Amino acid sequence: MKKVTVKKGKISRGNFIAFEGIDGSGKSTQIALLNNRLNKEGIYCYTTMEPTNSPIGSLIHQIMTGRVKTDNRVIAGLFVADRLDHLLNEVDGIVSKINEGTTVITDRYYFSSYAYHSVDMPMEWVIRANEQSSAILRPTITIFIDVKPDTAVERIAKNRFHQELFEKKSRLVKVRENYLKAFELLTKDEKYMIVDGNQSQEKIAEIVWDTVKGYFNL
Ligand code: ADP
Ligand code: TYD
Numbered sequence: 252m253k254k255v256t257v258k259k260g261k262i263s264r265g266n267f268i269a270f271e272g273i274d275g276s277g278k279s280t281q282i283a284l285l286n287n288r289l290n291k292e293g294i295y296c297y298t299t300m301e302p303t304n305s306p307i308g309s310l311i312h313q314i315m316t317g318r319v320k321t322d323n324r325v326i327a328g329l330f331v332a333d334r335l336d337h338l339l340n341e342v343d344g345i346v347s348k349i350n351e352g353t354t355v356i357t358d359r360y361y362f363s364s365y366a367y368h369s370v371d372m373p374m375e376w377v378i379r380a381n382e383q384s385s386a387i388l389r390p391t392i393t394i395f396i397d398v399k400p401d402t403a404v405e406r407i408a409k410n411r412f413h414q415e416l417f418e419k420k421s422r423l424v425k426v427r428e429n430y431l432k433a434f435e436l437l438t439k440d441e442k443y444m445i446v447d448g449n450q451s452q453e454k455i456a457e458i459v460w461d462t463v464k465g466y467f468n469l
Pocket of ligand 1: 272273274275276277278279280281406407410448449450451452453455
């Protein structure tokens with residue numbers, strides 16, 4: 252098991268890999284495939300997601316399902332708090348795991364905030380609101396699975412019961428544009444790759460692996 256590499260008495264930090272994409276882009280699928288591939292190499296990962304299942308995350312879920320109503324700015328703020336808790340909480344915070352040498356793979360991180368909340372407010376505001384998180388932990392790499400909003404909506408419709416698909420699609424068009432805008436804006440600060448998500452799961456996994464294996468000296 253290659254979880255911890257000891258070099259000159261020092262534990263090297265674990266890699267932190269963030270998957271991003273619009274709803275239905277195939278993030279969970281690719282995370283499972285990458286996790287399996289890394290396991291085969293003897294590298295065991297902690298996989299996680301945002302919104303989290305913490306008390307702050309469950310409040311977010313209640314808002315998203317319409318059980319609790321609030322302003323969009325409040326929602327953006329809750330995601331900021333959920334993310335900081337995801338990083339720092341004493342039970343299973345990501346920062347300690349990375350410092351102990353564990354590889355962490357997350358389904359969504361701050362680029363989700365940049366893309367989703369900038370539909371309703373200025374992206375600069377959202378980026379500033381997340382400055383604590385980016386100062387604490389930037390991903391080794393962010394992998395954006397770029398899928399056509401039409402395709403994503405078709406996939407969602409196949410698997411879940413969804414009304415308002417039209418509204419959903421026009422929102423996802425904006426979210427996708429915001430992702431691309433955020434990557435361009437932060438190109439100097441962030442390491443990221445954009446993968447064409449309209450290909451087969453296997454092909455996408457191969458492209459992801461070709462890049463990711465380099466971070467593990469494989
Ligand atoms: P996300 O986690 O981004 O919402 P999922 O991984 O759950 O996306 O994928 C959404 C749906 O699309 C699932 O039913 C999954 O099996 C399917 N899917 C994922 N990747 C592909 C792909 N490359 N081609 C076709 N269907 C896919
Ligand atoms: P979820 O049901 O986990 O969907 P998915 O499988 O697509 O990831 O819901 C996550 C939703 O929350 C998704 O629509 C994106 C949104 N979101 C934000 O609006 N801001 C954020 O910061 C994050 C992390 C997610």
